[in-house]
Amino acid sequence: MEAGIVGLPNVGKSTLFNALTAAGIASENYPFCTIEPNVGIVPVPDERLEIIQSFIKTQKVIPAVLQLVDIAGIVRGASEGEGLGNKFLSHIREVDAIVHVVRCFADSDVIHVDGSVDPIRDIETIDTELMLADLQTVESSKDRAAKSARSGDKEAKARVELLEQCYAVLSAGKPVRSMSFPDPETEKRARGLGLITAKKVLYLANVDEDNLTGEGELVAKVRARAAEEEGEVVPVCARLEAELIELDAADRQEMLESVGLTEPALHTFARSAYKLLGLQSYFTAGEKEVRAWTIPIGATAPQAAGVIHSDFERGFIRSETYSVADLEQLHSEKAIRDAGKMRVEGKQYVMKDGDVCHFLFNV
Numbered sequence: 001m002e003a004g005i006v007g008l009p010n011v012g013k014s015t016l017f018n019a020l021t022a023a024g025i026a027s028e029n030y031p032f033c034t035i036e037p038n039v040g041i042v043p044v045p046d047e048r049l050e051i052i053q054s055f056i057k058t059q060k061v062i063p064a065v066l067q068l069v070d071i072a073g074i075v076r077g078a079s080e081g082e083g084l085g086n087k088f089l090s091h092i093r094e095v096d097a098i099v100h101v102v103r104c105f106a107d108s109d110v111i112h113v114d115g116s117v118d119p120i121r122d123i124e125t126i127d128t129e130l131m132l133a134d135l136q137t138v139e140s141s142k143d144r145a146a147k148s149a150r151s152g153d154k155e156a157k158a159r160v161e162l163l164e165q166c167y168a169v170l171s172a173g174k175p176v177r178s179m180s181f182p183d184p185e186t187e188k189r190a191r192g193l194g195l196i197t198a199k200k201v202l203y204l205a206n207v208d209e210d211n212l213t214g215e216g217e218l219v220a221k222v223r224a225r226a227a228e229e230e231g232e233v234v235p236v237c238a239r240l241e242a243e244l245i246e247l248d249a250a251d252r253q254e255m256l257e258s259v260g261l262t263e264p265a266l267h268t269f270a271r272s273a274y275k276l277l278g279l280q281s282y283f284t285a286g287e288k289e290v291r292a293w294t295i296p297i298g299a300t301a302p303q304a305a306g307v308i309h310s311d312f313e314r315g316f317i318r319s320e321t322y323s324v325a326d327l328e329q330l331h332s333e334k335a336i337r338d339a340g341k342m343r344v345e346g347k348q349y350v351m352k353d354g355d356v357c358h359f360l361f362n363v
Helices: 013-021 047-055 086-093 119-149 154-171 184-191 217-228 238-244 249-258 265-276 301-308 310-314 324-330 333-338
Strands: 002-006 038-043 060-062 065-070 097-103 201-206 232-236 279-285 289-296 316-323 343-345 355-361
Touching: 002 013, 002 086, 013 038, 013 065, 013 238, 013 265, 038 265, 047 060, 047 279, 047 289, 047 324, 065 265, 097 119, 097 265, 119 154, 119 217, 154 184, 201 217, 201 265, 217 232, 232 265, 238 249, 238 265, 265 279, 289 301, 301 310, 301 316, 301 355, 310 316, 310 355, 316 324, 324 333
Parallel strands: 002 065, 002 097, 060 289, 097 201, 201 232, 279 355
Antiparallel strands: 038 065, 279 289, 316 343, 316 355
16 A cells, blocks of 8 residues: 655655655755655554564564655646646555645745745645646546446446536535545445545644644644544654664664654654555464564455465465454463464454464465
């Protein structure tokens, strides 16, 4: 699953991307420093991995990950080709969710493309460009679907009706994600339209070192805006996080304590992004590795097994499953089995977040 970082030029996107992925990409103080989208892997911190490892000795521990794409700054008029225009809008269209970085600090040494700091104006600039791009997509798609609908194609008729609804919402200055759909089939059809503003958004409020918890007025405005969309805001100081990533574990912890934090803010971001995408983790554990695997919420046991290998899903027989809490209480898989807490689950089982599984299959 992939999330794309967007925002105006010079709001701290690339600095945050560097800190998240330790990719070392350019993050200079001028617009359009990022030209091609950079892709990085972001680990999702999960203390349950350490708990499992404490009872099941293993050679390595592998966390769940997100793929993050740093997309160049979008400016006013991007939908009409301003800045680097539609080239970057196409990059956003390909991701599963949007991480919108908003500048919430004042610093005369860091240029703002509009000359002043106003997070709501910045959000509206980006939203307007994305909605205008979607309007163009909807108009062209509606014309094609209408031709098919005239021949009696039922799916095309349903598509035309949906596109007209999307057009009305976008024309009113609202994103497609604000719409509600009457049934799963319509929702699936809407996802197939490839509209940018249908994607969920997580706001990253880039704050300064004096406001690490995001209690200031600027972040409050972003929170109010996000609440209207049932969204979430994570305050992050890009400058601090970039410094933390350069330190070893002991020095990092000392620096965190000195500023009153218990963990890097980017850990909160990674978990929030994971949640935004509707994902959860299950675990496999053995002598070679303890590993977190990423699955959508609602995935069945065979679908979860298929994340490891397609053969596991195709030949799925059953899973042997227990919880991390069981392991904490009983200290070993043998004790879990002896206590009757090793559950045997079949093809209809819906996975729970934090399940520890052994899959049996035959192909």
